Amino acid sequence: MNDFDFTGIAHRYERDSLVQKAAAEVLISLLEIGPREDVLDLGCGTGHLTGRIAEITSGRVTGIDPAPGMVAEARSKYGSDRIGFEISAAEDLQACDEFDCIFCNSALQWFSNPERALTACRRALRPGGRIGVQAPARHDYCPNFLKGIDAVASHPDTAATFSQFRSPWFFLKTGDAYADVFRRAGFAVPFARIEATSARYSPDQMLKVFESGAAAGYMNANCYGCSVPDGYVESFRRILADAFHAQAGADGKVDLVFHRIYLVALRSI
Ligand SMILES: C[S@@+](CC[C@H](N)C(=O)[O-])C[C@H]1O[C@@H](n2cnc3c(N)ncnc32)[C@H](O)[C@@H]1O
Numbered sequence: 001m002n003d004f005d006f007t008g009i010a011h012r013y014e015r016d017s018l019v020q021k022a023a024a025e026v027l028i029s030l031l032e033i034g035p036r037e038d039v040l041d042l043g044c045g046t047g048h049l050t051g052r053i054a055e056i057t058s059g060r061v062t063g064i065d066p067a068p069g070m071v072a073e074a075r076s077k078y079g080s081d082r083i084g085f086e087i088s089a090a091e092d093l094q095a096c097d098e099f100d101c102i103f104c105n106s107a108l109q110w111f112s113n114p115e116r117a118l119t120a121c122r123r124a125l126r127p128g129g130r131i132g133v134q135a136p137a138r139h140d141y142c143p144n145f146l147k148g149i150d151a152v153a154s155h156p157d158t159a160a161t162f163s164q165f166r167s168p169w170f171f172l173k174t175g176d177a178y179a180d181v182f183r184r185a186g187f188a189v190p191f192a193r194i195e196a197t198s199a200r201y202s203p204d205q206m207l208k209v210f211e212s213g214a215a216a217g218y219m220n221a222n223c224y225g226c227s228v229p230d231g232y233v234e235s236f237r238r239i240l241a242d243a244f245h246a247q248a249g250a251d252g253k254v255d256l257v258f259h260r261i262y263l264v265a266l267r268s269i
Contacts, residue, residue, distance in 0.1 A: 006045065006216055007069025014073075014213040018205065020106040020186065023134045023197070023260055024049050029104055030191070030262060031132035033057055037100035040064065040124060042090050042131075043107020047074025047083075053103060054083050062099075064088045065107075067194050090117035095124035101132070106213065108135035108261075109169045118185035125267040131187070137178070137194045137261035138214075139171050144247060145214055153245035157235040164225040168217045179260050182261045187265035194261050200253040203244040209256065210240070 006013065033039060033056045041050040044063030047070075054061045060082060065071050066089040074085045088094075090104075091113050102121055111117045121131055140146055152158045172178050175192035182189050200210065221228045221234065247254045 005068040005069070006065075009211065009216065010046055010067065010069035010073045011144045011210055013070065014048045014077075014235055016208040017045070017106075018043075018201070018212075019199070019209050020212065020256060021049075022199065023107045023258075024052070026262065027103065027132050027134040028052070028056070029100060030264060031103060031130070033103070034197070038062075038098065039083050040095070040099045040102045042093075042102050042104040043110065044074060044085065045070050045107075047071075047078040047085060049103070049105055050074065050083055050085070053082075054078075058082075059100070059238065060084075062086065063257070064093065090120060093117070093120040093124055094173055095120075097123075097126050099125055100129050101125075102129070104131065104133045104135075106135060108133050109141075109171060110216075111170055114170050114181055115185060118182060118187070122186050122267050127267060127269055130264055130266045131182075133178075133261065133263045133265075135261050136169075137171060138173055138259045140259065141169075141171060142214070142256070142258050144244070144254060147212060147247065148210075148243035149218070150241045152236055152239050155235075155239045158239060159230065161224065161226060161228060161232050162236075165218065165224055166225055168220075168223050172261075175263070178263055179265075181201040182263065182265040186267070189263065190266050192261065192263040194259055196257055196259050198255050198257045200251075201256045202253055203241070206244045206247075206254055206256055207237075207241055210244075216265060 037057045038059040041063040044050045044065045050063035064084045179189040179192040
């Protein structure tokens with residue numbers, strides 16, 4: 001188990017991961033997965049995208065994720081002779097010259113050691129292979145969430161504890177900064193761009209989106225430099241829900257904006 005175990009939300013992750021699914025489709029078209037390629041789905045979560053990739057290629061498709069509950073869910077729904085799942089963090093990937101393509105959607109921001117993970121990825125790819133990554137980017141990865149978090153940070157019920165929150169996420173400011181990390185791990189980087197995407201969601205849908213990702217950091221005692229008092233998480237959720245509702249327009253919806261890095265990197269030799 002790593003410090004940010006997604007096991008607790010595994011049962012509802014596939015249903016609630018609306019923004020991750022939409023971004024995954026962009027990454028799938030960017031990667032142009034071939035009909036017989038062997039593909040690794042890195043940080044596969046509950047495996048629905050691994051299953052989606054297996055519709056594109058007739059090759060071997062493998063998902064890895066460090067959260068045992070996510071992998072159990074993935075195995076039970078999508079495991080087959082051709083689609084395998086393993087419990088592993090990207091940093092511990094042992095594969096060598098095994099894959100034509102690595103697909104990594106909405107997981108890079110959680111890597112505890114991106115440099116080590118990318119070195120392992122390069123080794124796992126065959127020469128000429130490629131990795132495609134989509135992840136929230138920049139410290140203001142979602143301005144709507146940060147507005148809600150500002151309310152938590154200033155509310156008397158949560159301010160003192162929240163002041164001890166330590167961000168677990170790996171976020172960089174520019175496409176070039178992301179590309180440099182991949183170059184240092186031995187990749188060529190033909191494409192790296194941060195894009196702002198937006199879609200309209202109700203405040204309740206926004207909360208589900210929050211619970212499918214960001215909550216695993218904000219609601220995690222390991223991310224605080226103090227002990228988290230009883231009732232903190234409940235207060236956090238209540239203040240956040242009120243702040244999300246306050247963002248809704250006349251139609252009851254919010255323009256939910258995310259900054260996302262899309263990157264493709266090649267193992268040239
Ligand atoms: C927001 S979910 C994304 C799941 C799936 N890729 C998707 O797009 O729906 C983030 C996933 O990254 C996984 N993760 C966290 N740290 C990781 C690491 N070091 N290596 C690989 N995956 C990691 C989590 O367990 C979680 O399942």
